Structure formats: C-alpha cells, structure tokens
Amino acid sequence: MNKVPCKILVVDDEEDxxxxxxxLLKQHFETVKTSSDPYKIPGLLQEYGFDVVLLDMNYSTGATSSKEGFHWLKQILQLSPKTTVILMTAYGDIELAVKALKEGASDFVLKPWQNDKLVAILKTACQNRSGVSKRSAEKTEQENTAYHYDGFIGVSPAMQRVYQTLDKVAATDAxxxxxxxxxxxxxxxxxxxxRKSKRAGSVFEKVDLGAVSETLFESELFGHAKGAFTDAKEERAGRLEAASGGTLFLDEIGNLSPALQAKLLTVLQSRQVIRLGTNKPRPIDIRLVCATNMPLYEMVREGSFRQDLLYRINTVEIHLPPLRERREDIKLLADHFLKVYRQKYGRPQLHLGADTMRRLNEYHWPGNIRELDHAMERAVILCDGNELHPDDFYFAPSENGQQKKQGLESITESDYTLEALEKMMVQKALVKHSGNITHAAKELGITRTALYRRIEKHGL
Structure with a gap:
C-alpha cells in the first residue's frame, strides 16, 4: 500500500x-505521532511541522464542555496557520460541530470513529493541505494551461461559459x-x-435530499426538541441551522415530494426554522445552492414540482454540459485521472495509446466525468503492460444499441447465471437512464444504495 506523504499528530488523553x-493511521500515512499531553503540542509542531492534527476536545477528568479543545484549536492555528485541525469527541452534537468549523477546524469526528470514514477524512485533509503548500508552485502552470478552474478541468467553450457564470454569481448571495x-x-x-463567496470562511453544508426519508425530513433539516418523537433523546439543531452563516447545498432537490416542497418553501420564504416539538422560530442566514439532474420545468408542467419553489431557488441557473458536449476536455480529464491512478497504484510508466484515446473521444459517456474517472481507475488496475488499450475499458452500448468496442460483454446462452443476468440488467438500466442512479434504481425496483453496491460488485 502506498502511504500518503502526510504528517499527522493525534492528541488524546486516553492511551487506548x-x-x-x-x-490504524500508520497503515495509510507516512508519519503518525501521538501525545496524551496537549501542552506538548507547541513543541511537537515546531519539531515536526505537522500537516494535520487530530485533536480531542476534552482532557480533564469528567470534562464534557469541549472548552479545552477550542483553546488548543486556537493555539494550533496561531502557532501554525497552515496546519489543518480535525476535532474529535465522544460528546458531540451538530451545534458543537458548527462552532468548531466556525472557529477554524477543518472537520469534526465523533468517537468511537468508523475506521474507513476517519481515514477518508484525513486523506482529504492531507490532499487539501498539500494543495495549499503547492499552490504557488502550480499557479503559473495552471494559468498557462487553463486546465483547472477551482476543481474543474476543461478548456471547452461550454465550460468557459460555466466559469464566467460562476465568477459573476459567486460574490453575491443569490x-x-x-x-x-x-x-x-x-x-x-x-x-x-x-469558496469564491464572501461566506468562504463559514460552513458548507451538503444535504442529499434523495437520501433523506420523508419521515425524517423535518427532523433532519429543521431540528427537533428533546422528546419530540420516540428517539429524540436530546435537542438537536437541523441542517438549515447548521448552515447558518454559510452555504446550504441541497442536492437532488427534484426528489422532494409536493408535501415536503411546501415545507421547504415556507422556511425559505421566512428565513426561519421551527424545530419539531417547539413553537419558537429561529432565524437562519444561508446562501442557498440547489442541484438536480431531473427536468424541473417539465415537472412543474406535470404538477409534480411547485412553480413557486422553482422561482425561489433559481435566481440564477447554471447548466453543466454533459461530457459528450465538451469533447475537447476528454483528453485533459483522461490525462488527469491517469496521473492520479498511476501514482495511487504505483504504475508510473503507464500511458494511453493513440487508438485508446481515439476510442475515449468517440464514446458517448452516459455517466459523464464520474464514469470516465471510474473507467480509468478500473483500466489502470486491470491492464497488463505499460500501455492502456481499448480492451482495458468497458464501453456501454450507445442509445441505439450499437456496441462501441470489440469484445463488449454480452450474455450468451452459456452465461445464463444470476450473476451475469444481474450485471446485464444493471447495465441496461444505467444506459437507458443515461447514468441517472435514481431513475435506474426505481426501474430495477431497488434502492439507490443497493444499486451502488451492485455497480461496485460488477465493476461498472
């Protein structure tokens, strides 16, 4: 396993x-140090120059207020402003997490942690930290190539229009x-x-509305009082309150039922939330960004999406082009992902052949950039030799049913196993709905989570 070149300090009063x-962490990161004494933090920072500090919030016996954690958070940021701090505690809630983020923490982890989640959070922190340290060195290259725009890669006219719109609207609260x-x-x-807004120093709160059940919607977004329902053992702020002062990103907003659309509209109009089980309105100050892959205007005409809610959320619209409409960017993206996975899997000599690049340019990419990313990683893992060939990739049939590469997997009579049939049905559903997970899962009669598991299982 290639370890991430990152220096991490873990500070906690419990030796276990x-x-x-x-x-756990030494399996994934080059340098991992620990300390049970927070007063050693200044000396350790000076000696090792840590990239990330995983910091406990309480050190005194019986302490649960987290005051000590906030004290040492400020000390670390004063001593080493470029160090990323991630706070952890066994006594956390949403309000505490929001306060931690506003005080300068990068993220917040509850103990006992989930190993995979903790490693993922730290890897992200290390990558972001690395990006800060390399920004000056890379600035000239990025300006010359114009390949990168704050997370995007692309020079096509379609993407240039997106960049222009982002620049114009970012500084506003629209x-x-x-x-x-x-x-x-x-x-x-x-x-x-x-990141480009005046709220960049505050929280970015993402809510996947496609993953929030109707029964939990109000509790999740608006919060609840203790005893408001059976499992409400303590008072909690909702995601709207958590985002106050920052940006609230509502993903998959097209999945909301009409009843939930009405509740959301009321809150957006009043800029106040009322936690379940209370009558007290609480003001919120958010910048709202919504996203969907669903045809909202058609849904308005059909009566499945409220027109007044659409007017409320779309002061400005940004249309992201599918990859098939920005083919000038395919090579840039393919080269970028190849570079990432060459490093990740230790294959520095690997390169794309001319025939392969031509095939990538011709393919219709129903899953867009995410599909290209996944296809490149799969090809890097499975290929033999130092050149990626067309046969190292899986290309789904186009909408007219034509196959886009020789050797495309198909079901023959000898392949009538449940495994092969399941894979075929998942492929067909994804192609039919142009990679739309929600629609494909609905057609297959399974949940989005179950579909994701099958996509991973079959390497799609």
Whole structure:
C-alpha cells in the first residue's frame, strides 16, 4: 500500500485511543505521532511541522464542555496557520460541530470513529493541505494551461461559459440552481461558488435530499426538541441551522415530494426554522445552492414540482454540459485521472495509446466525468503492460444499441447465471437512464444504495 506523504499528530488523553489511532493511521500515512499531553503540542509542531492534527476536545477528568479543545484549536492555528485541525469527541452534537468549523477546524469526528470514514477524512485533509503548500508552485502552470478552474478541468467553450457564470454569481448571495446530468460535477460547482463567496470562511453544508426519508425530513433539516418523537433523546439543531452563516447545498432537490416542497418553501420564504416539538422560530442566514439532474420545468408542467419553489431557488441557473458536449476536455480529464491512478497504484510508466484515446473521444459517456474517472481507475488496475488499450475499458452500448468496442460483454446462452443476468440488467438500466442512479434504481425496483453496491460488485 502506498502511504500518503502526510504528517499527522493525534492528541488524546486516553492511551487506548492513541494506540488504536496509531495502528490504524500508520497503515495509510507516512508519519503518525501521538501525545496524551496537549501542552506538548507547541513543541511537537515546531519539531515536526505537522500537516494535520487530530485533536480531542476534552482532557480533564469528567470534562464534557469541549472548552479545552477550542483553546488548543486556537493555539494550533496561531502557532501554525497552515496546519489543518480535525476535532474529535465522544460528546458531540451538530451545534458543537458548527462552532468548531466556525472557529477554524477543518472537520469534526465523533468517537468511537468508523475506521474507513476517519481515514477518508484525513486523506482529504492531507490532499487539501498539500494543495495549499503547492499552490504557488502550480499557479503559473495552471494559468498557462487553463486546465483547472477551482476543481474543474476543461478548456471547452461550454465550460468557459460555466466559469464566467460562476465568477459573476459567486460574490453575491443569490440563490443558485445547478442543472446537469449525473456525474457532470454539480457538487464541484456548488463548492466553487462557496469558496469564491464572501461566506468562504463559514460552513458548507451538503444535504442529499434523495437520501433523506420523508419521515425524517423535518427532523433532519429543521431540528427537533428533546422528546419530540420516540428517539429524540436530546435537542438537536437541523441542517438549515447548521448552515447558518454559510452555504446550504441541497442536492437532488427534484426528489422532494409536493408535501415536503411546501415545507421547504415556507422556511425559505421566512428565513426561519421551527424545530419539531417547539413553537419558537429561529432565524437562519444561508446562501442557498440547489442541484438536480431531473427536468424541473417539465415537472412543474406535470404538477409534480411547485412553480413557486422553482422561482425561489433559481435566481440564477447554471447548466453543466454533459461530457459528450465538451469533447475537447476528454483528453485533459483522461490525462488527469491517469496521473492520479498511476501514482495511487504505483504504475508510473503507464500511458494511453493513440487508438485508446481515439476510442475515449468517440464514446458517448452516459455517466459523464464520474464514469470516465471510474473507467480509468478500473483500466489502470486491470491492464497488463505499460500501455492502456481499448480492451482495458468497458464501453456501454450507445442509445441505439450499437456496441462501441470489440469484445463488449454480452450474455450468451452459456452465461445464463444470476450473476451475469444481474450485471446485464444493471447495465441496461444505467444506459437507458443515461447514468441517472435514481431513475435506474426505481426501474430495477431497488434502492439507490443497493444499486451502488451492485455497480461496485460488477465493476461498472
């Protein structure tokens, strides 16, 4: 396993936590140090110049207020402003997390942590930290190539129009609706808006409305009082309150039922939330960014999406083009992903052949950038030799049913296994709905999560 070149310090008063953290993290990161004494932090920072500090919030016996954690957070940021701090505690809630983010923490972890999630958070922190340290060195290259725009890669006219719109709207507090197919980078656009806005120093709160059940919608977005329902064991702020002062990104807004649309509209109009089980309105100050791959205007005509809610969320619209409409960018993206996975899987000599690049340019990419990313990683893992060939990639049939490469997997009579049939049905559903996970899952009669598992299982 290639370890991430990142220096991490874990500070906690429990030796068991330190031991568990070190055993886990040293498998993934080059340098991992631990300390049970927060007063050693200044000396350790000076000696090692840590990229990331994973900091406990409480050190005194019986302490649960997190005051000590906030004290040391400020100390670290004063001593080493470029160090990323991630706070952890066993006594967390949403309000505490929001306060931590506003005080300068990068993220917030609850103990006991989930190993995969903790590693993912730290890898992201290391990548962001690396990006800060390399920004000056890369600035000239990025300006010369114009390949990168705050998370995007592309020089096509279609993307230039997107960049211009982002620049114009970012500095305002206007509500923005981002439209585009699955995999076109809607969340990347939302985060770019946030980073370029006057709220960049505050929280960016993402809510996937496609993953929030109707029964939990109000509790999740508006919060609840203790005892408001059976499992409400403590008072909690909702996601709207958590985003106050920053940006709220509502992804998959087209999935909301008419009843939930009405509740959301009321809150957006009044800029106040009322937690479940209370009568007290609480003001919120958010910059709203929404996204969907669904045809909202058709849904308005059909009566399945409220016209007044659409007017409320789309002061400005940004349309992200599908990859097939920005073919000038395919090579740039392919080269970028190849570079990433060459490093990740230790294959520095790997390169794309001319025939392969031609095939990538001709393919219709129903899953857009996400599909290209996944296809490149799969090809890097499975290919033999130092050149990627067309047969190292899987190309789904085009909409007219024609195959785009020789050797495209098909079902023969000898392949009538449940495994092969399941894979075929998942492929057909994804192609039919142009990579739209929600629609494909609905047609297959399974949940989005179950579909994601099958996509991973079959390497699609």
């Amino acid at each position: 936590i330190l031991m568990a953290g070190k055993l 509500n923005v609706l981002i439209l585009g197919e699955n995999g076109t980078g809607k969340e990347v656009a939302a985060r770019a808006l946030h």
